[in-house]
Amino acid sequence: MHSQRPGPDPDPRPQPPQRPLPTDCCDSGCPVCVHDLYADEVAAYAKALADWNQRHPDPGGPPPAA
Numbered sequence: 001m002h003s004q005r006p007g008p009d010p011d012p013r014p015q016p017p018q019r020p021l022p023t024d025c026c027d028s029g030c031p032v033c034v035h036d037l038y039a040d041e042v043a044a045y046a047k048a049l050a051d052w053n054q055r056h057p058d059p060g061g062p063p064p065a066a
Helices: 034-055
Strands: none
Touching: none
């Protein structure tokens, strides 16, 4: 009997961005600091995760808001 292995998830849960290391910032007042970039990535992650949660509601949780 053949058992089929599931393929890769076509809609994987978004992964949070990696926080910059303390040594990643040079403390020189750059126009675009690594901390600014990280904040942008966190905001994009939060949106992507909210969208993903809408597509994958928790079967034991409350229904998604309309």
